[in-house]
Structure formats: structure tokens, C-alpha cells
Amino acid sequence: MSTARATVAIDDARIRVTTWTFEQAGDSTGPHRHDYDYVVIPVTGGTFTVTDADGNTREMTQHAASPYRGTAGTDHEVVSSSDTSVVFVEVELKG
Numbered sequence: 001m002s003t004a005r006a007t008v009a010i011d012d013a014r015i016r017v018t019t020w021t022f023e024q025a026g027d028s029t030g031p032h033r034h035d036y037d038y039v040v041i042p043v044t045g046g047t048f049t050v051t052d053a054d055g056n057t058r059e060m061t062q063h064a065a066s067p068y069r070g071t072a073g074t075d076h077e078v079v080s081s082s083d084t085s086v087v088f089v090e091v092e093l094k095g
Contacts, residue, residue, distance in 0.1 A: 002027050004080070016092040022046070022080035034074040036092040041067045046086030049079045062088060 004027040010017040016036075020029065031053075042062035051057045053075035060078075080086050 004029050004078075012094075014094050016094065018090045018092075019043075020088050020090060022082070022086040024085070025080055025083055028079045029077060031077040032075075034070060034072055034092070036094050037072050038070045038090055038092045039067055040070065041065070041089045041091070043087040043089060044085065046080060046082035046084070046088075048086075049081050051077045051079070062086070 002024070005021040005023070006029075007019045007021070008016065009019065031051075033053075040062070042064050045062050045064040045066075048060045048062070049057055050060050059081070
């Protein structure tokens with residue numbers, strides 16, 4: 001398993017904007033916890049396996065240009081299960 005590429009465009013007192021790029025199936029964010037509420041904006045769309053801190057897994061499909069929200073305290077790992085490159089932008093709302 002390889003690591004997805006995270007490129008931070010903005011990181012200030014109010015927000016952090018990160019573009020996540022998964023080049024191939026198996027690319028992973030690594031286990032992490034969200035300290036802030038956040039919004040994900042899929043650029044390409046794709047499929048992922050999401051594993052929470054308790055080891056429970058679920059399949060998730062992102063659709064290009066269909067944003068969704070997440071909450072502070074979310075503890076998970078996101079692994080691409082797409083055969084093509086997948087990109088999404090994550091906006092964390094610090095306050």
C-alpha cells in the first residue's frame with residue numbers, strides 16, 4: 001500500500017484546504033482523526049474503502065462535483081479502490 005499525496009493550498013487560523021491525490025488502487029491517507037468539521041469536494045469521483053477506528057469498514061463512492069460534509073472527531077483511514085487516479089479537495093473549518 002502506498003500513500004496518497006496531500007497538497008496543502010491554504011492553512012491559516014480559519015481553514016485548511018488540502019488536495020488529496022490517489023494515483024492507484026491501494027493508495028491510502030493513513031489512519032487519521034479530523035479535529036475540525038470539514039467539507040469534501042470530489043474533483044474526479046471514485047471509490048474508496050473507509051476503515052474506522054474500531055476496524056469497521058464500508059465502501060464509499062464519491063461523485064465529481066458532489067460535496068459532502070464530515071464532523072470533527074471522525075477517526076478513519078481512506079483507501080482508494082479505484083483503478084484510475086482519484087482526486088478530492090478537503091476543506092477543514094477551524095473556526
